[in-house]
Amino acid sequence: MRLKRLELYGFKSFPHRVEVAFPSGICAIVGPNGSGKSNIVDAVRWVLGEQSPRRLRARAMEDVIFSGSNGRGPNFAEVRLVLENNGQAPGELADLPEIVITRRLYRSGESEYLLNGRPCRLKDIHYLFMDTGAGHRAYAIIDQGEVGSFVELRPEERRLLIEEVAGVSRYKTRREEAQRRIKASQENLARLEDVLTEVK
Numbered sequence: 001m002r003l004k005r006l007e008l009y010g011f012k013s014f015p016h017r018v019e020v021a022f023p024s025g026i027c028a029i030v031g032p033n034g035s036g037k038s039n040i041v042d043a044v045r046w047v048l049g050e051q052s053p054r055r056l057r058a059r060a061m062e063d064v065i066f067s068g069s070n071g072r073g074p075n076f077a078e079v080r081l082v083l084e085n086n087g088q089a090p091g092e093l094a095d096l097p098e099i100v101i102t103r104r105l106y107r108s109g110e111s112e113y114l115l116n117g118r119p120c121r122l123k124d125i126h127y128l129f130m131d132t133g134a135g136h137r138a139y140a141i142i143d144q145g146e147v148g149s150f151v152e153l154r155p156e157e158r159r160l161l162i163e164e165v166a167g168v169s170r171y172k173t174r175r176e177e178a179q180r181r182i183k184a185s186q187e188n189l190a191r192l193e194d195v196l197t198e199v200k
């Protein structure tokens with residue numbers, strides 16, 4: 001799935017509706033310090049379901065709502081992310097050319113997610129990105145300083161991270177589960193053989 005367009009309203013430093021288009025190829029966002037470049041990245045992370053204010057460079061989640069000019073401005077933050085679907089979307093979404101994810105947060109604390117305009121659960125957004133290499137925790141977004149800390153990791157830690165990115169961790173977990181089940185079955189078998197010997 002490719003990012004096509006991002007629409008922000010009332011999110012961080014964007015009180016008015018702003019549309020950021022991502023044409024195919026490499027896109028760069030440039031601008032003076034403090035102009036909101038990182039806020040755009042935060043918006044992508046947020047709409048994908050980020051739950052940690054710290055990872056959005058905020059103290060509390062309501063800090064993502066625009067707070068400026070004497071309390072004027074929207075009373076909610078909204079981010080819409082338009083993705084080009086290349087058949088990776090699951091189930092009934094698979095045939096749609098575009099997937100639109102919307103996240104809204106009101107000052108009252110109420111929040112909602114929409115998938116192509118229909119209310120959905122955060123779980124549905126996570127499910128949408130499973131196995132795609134995207135999603136809020138999939139290392140699709142690499143923060144400043146993360147490259148440095150990657151270099152400084154111990155080899156075992158680095159290996160874990162690479163395995164997670166490559167999607168190997170899932171198979172490792174499944175293998176461990178299978179090994180546990182094999183061990184339990186072998187123990188049951190040994191017990192059965194004991195019983196059989198006694199009966200004989």
Ligand code: ATP
Pocket residue numbers: 011012013014031032033034035036037038039040063064065066067068
């Ligand atoms: P740099 O190049 O220095 O990294 P940047 O272009 O990435 O800067 P951001 O960090 O995205 O800039 O934006 C910072 C600005 O966003 C600050 O001026 C901050 O006050 C503003 N900001 C953050 N949250 C809010 C909010 N809820 N309401 C209004 N403004 C906000």
